[in-house]
Amino acid sequence: MPTTLPTDDIGLDDIQALDRFCKRYPDITNEARLRWWIYHRKANGLEKSGAIVKRAGRWYIVIPRLRNWLLSDQQSWAA
Secondary structure, three states: OOOOOOOOOEEEEEEEEHHHHHOOOOOOHHHHHHHHHOOOHHHHOOHHOOOOEEEOOEEEEEHHHHHEEEEEEEEOOOO
């Protein structure tokens, strides 16, 4: 069961659907790469970071947490 992270510092403007995130930040990633990261979310630490949320079959990105995950040396890019 996923760990619940504090959300006091996260606003609705910090959450974006996967496809919209990729269109907004094309220099960061594209949809195929982001889906690859999500597919390997347990191995690469993305799930633990709280940067992704799935509701009603749709993935959402928590932008500040994804930024922290990208800048972290804790994730594994081997997956």
